[in-house]
Amino acid sequence: MTTHTPPEPVTGRDVQDSPWANGLTIFAAAMMMIIGFWQALAGIAAIGQDKVYAATPEYIYAFDVTGWGWIHLLLGILIVCAGVAVFMGSTWARMVAIVLASLSMIANFAFIPHYPVWSLTIIALDAAVIWALATYHREI
Numbered sequence: 001m002t003t004h005t006p007p008e009p010v011t012g013r014d015v016q017d018s019p020w021a022n023g024l025t026i027f028a029a030a031m032m033m034i035i036g037f038w039q040a041l042a043g044i045a046a047i048g049q050d051k052v053y054a055a056t057p058e059y060i061y062a063f064d065v066t067g068w069g070w071i072h073l074l075l076g077i078l079i080v081c082a083g084v085a086v087f088m089g090s091t092w093a094r095m096v097a098i099v100l101a102s103l104s105m106i107a108n109f110a111f112i113p114h115y116p117v118w119s120l121t122i123i124a125l126d127a128a129v130i131w132a133l134a135t136y137h138r139e140i
Helices: 024-048 065-087 091-110 116-134
Strands: none
Touching: 024 065, 024 091, 024 116, 065 091, 091 116
């Protein structure tokens, strides 16, 4: 009669995480850096010239286009920084990145009347980033 002993758990203290991200996390980090850069460029364009985007006078989320520019610029810078931290494999950065991608989705939803195709594209990319970061599994 033989007894089978289960293997030692792999979640012990001697298991070390790689300092670099991998798999879908790299995709999410790269997309965040691209999205953040695009957001910052859109913000700079709106700050520099009010006539870049269409003005919608009767919209419930009415901000001046310059106000939207500052929102997009700040959000873009934060998203790029979070993307770099996710790429470096930081655990806290994944949570921050999910929050920032959610805020980006909300901001772009409110920005739809000014630039619909852009906003819907960024919302879809943010959803992909959230999915990639939320389904992260540490490699065993």
